[in-house]
Amino acid sequence: MAAFFINRPVFAWVIAIIIMLSGGLALNKLPVEHYPDIALPQISVSAQYPGASASIIDQSVTQIIEQQIKGLDNLLYMNSTSSSSGESEILLTFNAGTDIDIAQVQVQNKLQQAMSQLPDVVQKQGVQALKAVENSFMTVAFYDESDTMRGNDISDYVASSLVDALSRIQGVGSVTLYGYQNAMRIWCYPDKMLQYKLNPKDVITAVQEQNAQVAGGQTGAAPAPPGQEVCITINASSSLETVKEFENIILKVREDGSVLYLKDVARIELNEEQFMGGTWFNGHMGTGVAFKLASGANVLETTKAIKAELASLVRFFPPGLTYAFADDRAPIVEKSIASVARTLFEAIALVVVIMFLFMQSLRATVIPAITVPVVLLGVLAILYAAGFSINTLTLFGMVLAIGLLVDDAIIVVENVERLMRDEKLSPREAAFKSMRQITGALIGVAVVISAVFVPMAFMSGSTGAIFRQFSITIVSSMTLSIIIAIILTPVLCATILRPLNHDPYEGLFGKFNRGFDSLIRSYTAQLRGFLKKISLWGAAFALLIAVCGVLFMFLPSSFLPDEDQGTLYVDVQLPPGATIERTKKVVEEIDTYFRTVEKDSIQSVMSVIGWGFSSTGQNSAMVMPLLRDWSERGKGQSSFDIMERASARFASIPDASVFVMIPPAKMELGTSSGFEMQLTDRAGQGHEALFKARDMLLGKAKEAASVTDARYSGMEDTEQYDLSIDIAKAGAFGLTKGDINGAISAYWAGEDINNFSDHGRTKKVYFQADPAFRTNINDFSKYYIRNSHDEMVPLSSVVKAQSIVASPSLTRYQGIPSVKIEGSASQGKSSGQAMREMEQCASSLPSGFDTAWTGQSYQEQTSSNQAPMLYAISIIFVFLSLAALYESWTIPLAVLLAVPTGIVGALGGAYLRGMNNDLYFQIAILTIIGLSAKNAILIVEFARALHKSGKDLVSAAVEAARLRLRPILMTSLCFILGVVPLTISSGAGAGAQNALGTAVMAGMLTATGLGIYYTPLFFVLVMRIFAHKKP
Secondary structure (H helix, E strand, C coil): CHHHHHCCHHHHHHHHHHHHHHHHHHHHHCCECCCCCCCCCEEEEEEECCCCCHHHHHHHHHHHHHHHCCCCCCEEEEEEEEECCCEEEEEEEECCCCCHHHHHHHHHHHHHHHHCCCCHHHHHHCCEEEEECCCCCEEEEEEECCCCCCHHHHHHHHHHHHHHHHHCCCCEEEEEECCCCEEEEEEECHHHHHHCCCCHHHHHHHHHHHCCCEEEEEECCCCCCCCCCCCEEEEEECCCCCHHHHHCCEEEECCCCCEEEHHHCEEEEEEECCCCCEEEECCEEEEEEEEEECCCCCHHHHHHHHHHHHHHHHHHCCCCEEEEEEEECHHHHHHHHHHHHHHHHHHHHHHHHHHHHHHCCHHHHHHHHHHHHHHHHHHHHHHHHCCCCECHHHHHHHHHHHHHHHHHHHHHHHHHHHHHHHCCCCHHHHHHHHHHHHHHHHHHHHHHHHHHHCHHHHCCHHHHHHHHHHHHHHHHHHHHHHHHHHHCHHHHHHHHCCCCCCCCCCCCCHHHHHHHHHHHHHHHHHHHHHHHCHHHHHHHHHHHHHHHHHHHHHCCECCCCCCCCCECEEEEECCCCCCHHHHHHHHHHHHHHHHHCCCCCEEEEEEEEEECCCCEEEEEEEEEEEECCHHHCCCCCCHHHHHHHHHHHHCCCCCCEEEEECCCCCHHHCCCCCEEEEEEECCCCCHHHHHHHHHHHHHHHHHCCCEEEEEECCCCCEEEEEEEECHHHHHHCCCCHHHHHHHHHHHHHCEEEEEEEECCEEEEEEEEECHHHCCCHHHHHHCEEECCCCCEEEHHHCEEEEEEEECCEEEEECCEEEEEEEEEECCCCCHHHHHHHHHHHHHCCCCCEEEEECHHHHHHHHHHHHHHHHHHHHHHHHHHHHHHHHCCCHHHHHHHCCCHHHHHHHHHHHHHCCCCECHHHHHHHHHHHHHHHHHHHHHHHHHHHHHHCCCCHHHHHHHHHHHHHHHHHHHHHHHHHHHHHHHCCCCCCHHHHHHHHHHHHHHHHHHHHHHHHHHHHHHHHHHHHCCCCCC
8 A cells, every 4th residue: 555655646645635635624624522421411300398497398309209219221329409498309310322302301301290299388389300410610708898778679689680581591501599589578577467366378369469469351352343443451350569559558448447568567679589608709798600511511612602692791780799710610611621632742742753753854753753743633533523622632642643753754754764874775665565564564553552542432421431532532632643654654755764874973963873872782782691690580570560460459549640730729617506707717728728817819708607618508608719920829828738727727727627628520520529429328227326336437437547537517416496287276276287287387487478579570488486486485475366266266276385495407328318528538548548538437337227339439449340351352352362363372572471570560650640540540550551552563564574584583683672772762752751740740731741740651661661671571481382383
């Protein structure tokens, strides 16, 4: 094939130009993102039961829905939470690759089966099944710097005027408002209700009747009598709109004509639907909106659309209202992509320098350099055609591919120049002969590298999603590289190279060439001595294998390396029952610390009371410090440094648990980079036994060296009141249980009456007793209810309250009662080590309790279980590919025996730099397997040919190693220097770059340094052992 294109150079150029044009077109259309979609698909089912306890919601809502969640395709696991704040949430997690739209439809169908069994108030509120994303990618704070607007007024404006518009933006999956829109609040006075002998139902009925939209028909409506020419609409009644109109609702008209108005028994105001807490941004009261990404949406494009929409809406904001980005993931995406892209160009520059140093000719250097843009643009075209994106992982693949793709061109050019120099052939003749000699080796190298990376494309879960990015990038690069090496590179050699007329030992490179020749002579002499002591060096190799095994055992494991994301998450939990006022004091202390002590590192701080990362309620809060740009922060100002100082500082805050967390590398994997465990009550031993087991587990976790901040991600049991109705006594008083329950619910929990119109927007009307009459359980003595005899009966005479201790939040896993345990790895330890110690701690729990990993921990466990199989499959694929190529079982064995020389370096590099056995390390190991085999192929291929021509085994091995030393060193140095920028990277995305670069560079150093000695040794050893067989 090469000869065909050498004779038709224009044809070769046409193919190269078509490849580049395809890549150029794809570049403008390829989406850009930080990571591909690696999180498992999730559906969130949510329901509201205002005023109900966690136990009631768990029994009457959550369990009812869970029992219908059966027969869903690809359902992996199910979590649920029932909260005393009136919320039920069930999170369904599906296997990777599940069609989330089909899953959502299936879940909605199951919900329809459960709806009729749910309480009426829950059905009225509605049950939603939405595509879920674990974490938000952007949070926008709305605030008034002059502090003239009330927080609830800001929330109302944002809820009424902005949320709907922002929710409709392409790419936005869901929007969470840290606040509520206003409602018409009717705060009744129990003493006035007693004075005028009113029940809550009387007020509710009056509001429903007088705040109603009634259709009045039309004058002249069809069928109209003959001669009717005009048709006019009649409005019989319309809903109320203002506080004054509600105040004038008539409750009673007495016989003397006097009127009892609603304002006589209640205080009416516009205020929030629910009172959860509040939001502050840099000390200013306001509200916040958190955005979650839609399934398959692009972060950068969605962020750009949100910012454009806000820029257009800001013109209509009330005076003084402004906004800021309290949490924005777009910068780290952009900077990470830019950092890797810069690394890509740095790698290209370093590779060109090395090529020029070895080839010592601009013409010879230009040829491999030309192949780089051709192949990389071709890869972009393939990525676009396959539906992939430009992300950190595909760019990493391209960085690794640079060293690989120039290798093929270097091998061709180096061999052509050797023939021109040694055999005095013309460039064209040398190109013909060179391709006949090395085409087999080129194809062998491409097949080997592809064989390493193809199996990883078939791995499951998030691990497979990450591996596929590398697989398609590197396999595409190798395929295109070999095509270009056969089609274009020989043409370039035949047309660009010139006969070598200069003395290589003179001029600019003379000293380098003399030194390199001396190196070759020294290496050849060393290699001969090395091959004379096969037993000794074989034993040393066995020791090397043992070292690999030990390093594998001691290298800690994790899923993805931690990254400085430019933000921190602070979860604040006070004891159950703590009020907003107590929570606010703690939050203000945290907020002040970040804005004063850490002011050089912190750009802004947003604090939210009522919403936490682990729970919601008056005793929960979260604080989100946004760090300054990486370029503005110096030593000791990384997110890890700030987290360590803040954690130490907040540990001394009394009466509060404060956890400072680093967001995970991939936002959909949770809110922190630690571990997530579910402790389940398999034997049904009850809530008290489950909490005792939890305490035992946390106690053991505190003693574990690899675990820190192990905590219960929920709320402790707190005091509650159980109300019991004396039905017999109530009957004697002329009351029914329904009357009593209705009154209690309306007075204390509140009742959604109907809707009203506020500035053209429909909002709710709520009835509830005034807060001053609901401060403690003794206030029940202030409430009366009218019986069937028109007498007012005190509720306290028929209702008794008993104090109990119960949980304000109940969780379930796979339909079984559970508690969620979260934590982090200790300083210098990995998440894998922490997970293993947690499993050891859990193994000593009483029988009947079980544990399961969820979230990122589940992905990490799956990844670590798959890694050994992946290594084995890749090695088997390489062996079989080489066996098929060389029609031999011995040659592949000689090649693969050289692989550990690279693996020991990768392990040692990662261990010395304190890195973990994560996904990037696994990818590095696979890369090293391919590269070690590639170098070995170059020697073994020549050695086999020389042995066939009559040379003895040792002479053939030594001569082959001598001839291939220069291209091996050149290609290895190209690859090593190509990944140096990854190894030394800092700033955004540096964790992933360092992890991959370190393992690959260290592995390539030892693969080259040891491989050039051990590959000839293995060739000789294997050929001697299998001398009776055809090689």
